[in-house]
Amino acid sequence: ILQLLFEMVTRRCIGFDSTKSRQLRDKFDALFSGLFSFPIYFPGTPFYRCMQARKNVQKILRDTLAERLSTPGKKHGDLLDVIVQELQGEGPLISESFAVDLVSTLLFSSVFTLSGIIAVAFKSLHDNPDVVHALQKENPAMLKDRKGGCSGLTWEEYKSLTFTNQVTNEIIRISNAVVGIFRRTLTDVQVNGYTIPAGWQVIVNPMAVHLNEELFEDPLKFNPWRWLDESKRSTMLKNFLPFGAGIRACPAAEFVKLFVTLTLHILVMEYRWEEIKGADAFRSADVMFPLGYHIRLRTQDDKIN
Template identity: 45%
Template sequence: MEFVAFNNLNMMSYVAIGSATLLALWIVHFVFRWKNPRCNGRLPPGSMGLPFLGETFEFFSPNTTTDISPFVKKRMERYGPVFRTSLVGRPVVVSADPDVNYYVFQQEGKLFQSWYPDTFTEIFGRDNVGSLHGFLYKYLKSLVLRLYGPENLKDVLLSEVDKSCCSNLSTWSSKPSIELKEAISTMIFDLTAKKLISYEPSDESESLRKSFVAFIRGLISFPLNVPGTAYHDCMQGRKRAMKVLKSMLDERRNSPAERKCEDFFDHVIEELKKEKPVLTETIALDLMFVLLFASFETTSLALTHGMTYLTNNPKVLKELTEEHETILRNRENPDSGITWKEYKSMKFTFQVIYEIVRLANIVPGIFRKALQDIEIKGYTIPAGWGVMVCPPAVHLNPEIYEDPLTFNPWRWQDKPEITGGTKQFMAFGGGLRFCVGADFSKSLMAVFLHCLVTKYSWKAIKGGNTVRTPGLGFPDGFHIQLIPKA
């Protein structure tokens, strides 16, 4: 009996040891496969980091440098301008190479398609415009261009932007100080939301704006969706904003009176009422959400960043002011609004704007996905892998821009107007998905600067420091006092 029990104990020990050995072998094999992904060619050099987590923590680690992010720069120095990594559970090839970036953009819809990690998709919606392709994307783009395209910009928006900037600057100048990022964000949100959804100040619309504030704070943060984290606040902000938009959509659709197409929402609803609509309600709501966000957040960040540069560069400010004072002197009626001809004449202003967005680098990465195995620069990008084009690595490349960290608008002198992404400049993206709001953003910045430098001076009170996580932020804000000119 004791002998049988002893044998059973031995057998159980052997089974336990065997199971532990198999588990250990499986773990070793899994870790090896994770670190050495399969590829029908030569993968770019790099590290896949920890299983599942990859190098996500380091990617989202805050930094205060104005140079290329430490995450990208360290790997560029070790592996070169094209390297592999893993972010939020997905294998990604990161490109800081201008030729590779340009190729990726030009092959949109052929070898690559727009793609963002699952966490980004959760934030912006499964049916957001960045996740759509082919005919539907082109249709939505044409729809958006009705609002932000050059024709409407010239005929309608320029005048409305001028009035909004002048009115808000006047209000701000009556206060001891303002936090510039918050003030500009509110100004642009009010302006664009009125065009998109006939926004008027009310409890509901204020709730919508506050929801976007919560959304923005966690937009580019580590994707841990538990209470107390920035990402959780972001998702809750999106949920509240979508609830408000859905309520507005239902109210508009169920309204007994027929409305003229007075805002962008009306055009969307008109499409939804068709017998065979191109849009679904989900796509329409995700579109409105993305447009509201994109209209104000990136431009307010760029303008605030630009104001810190103008504050510390009196020579630039002097030439910028002279250009706009010349416009006023040549105007028959000094109190009339800005004209399209005046706007197009702002040569130095556009140089300032290009330099601001080059250095601001609002977007740390633009994502695409390989549709098949792709050979480029001696490497293979496997089908299904993500590709992150890194604009800051191009904009801050000393081989492209002399003294790249220096604010120098004169570097753009005598260069043609930028109407699309190039190998050297991709602040507004590139290829088929070049930002449809680029012209609107540039006009808003130009008109804001015009109203500012012709009527006000200012002094910095506090803040102005930036942090990247990896998106741009102002942890202490940027507080200034506006002083009306005599």
């Protein structure tokens, strides 16, 4: 899934073909593996490798941007076209180094979160056939009620998929794709009798909240129906912070929910799938599949032997 998404996003954002995308992905993999490491900047340490990978990613993106800036007339129909237009317009609001940072943040924050969440979705559905049955009831029923033929899914139809949207919430809650939300205290802050001094770095771990049994009953259980319980729903929603909070909250929060719900919709309407290998998952901060998670996906009319 990661490779598929990475190829799609690099094509749409920076016009890369599969080969170039693969090369960039290798650099991102190296960056990712040292992301949460002890910060010793010395050859051979994970942190050092991560910093080298970061430089390599930035170099590839800087070179790509420079190439595009030298041929501004040539359009590729991607995000870089828009960036080049901004940089070469009158009084650009961004600089070249900001553009490189922007693109690398976008590639990183979109692909490495969504791919994990979709893997957790497949695994959770596989382990909970009752959830699949409920999805298989709601989604065709919604399409049956549709007036006016087979258009794409409308916003109202998407919103009407109550259960499917609860499955989406539960997938997002259980997967905790982002392991830390970073803030700095501007003044002394009191929390549960402790003082966090001004200027300290604070890391909020969404998993600690999403798997807290006082807020989410039986928190390790994948249970989309929990979101139906009106008496607990508002407390759960108040403590549901997969996308952070405040002005730096994830700008893609609604897109992510739509993406997951649409994936579920298409999956149960058109496909069947089997687990092949890699069913062992463990949780450190987010959910990990040490051997990868492998499925065989087929259209519904393709017979399984």
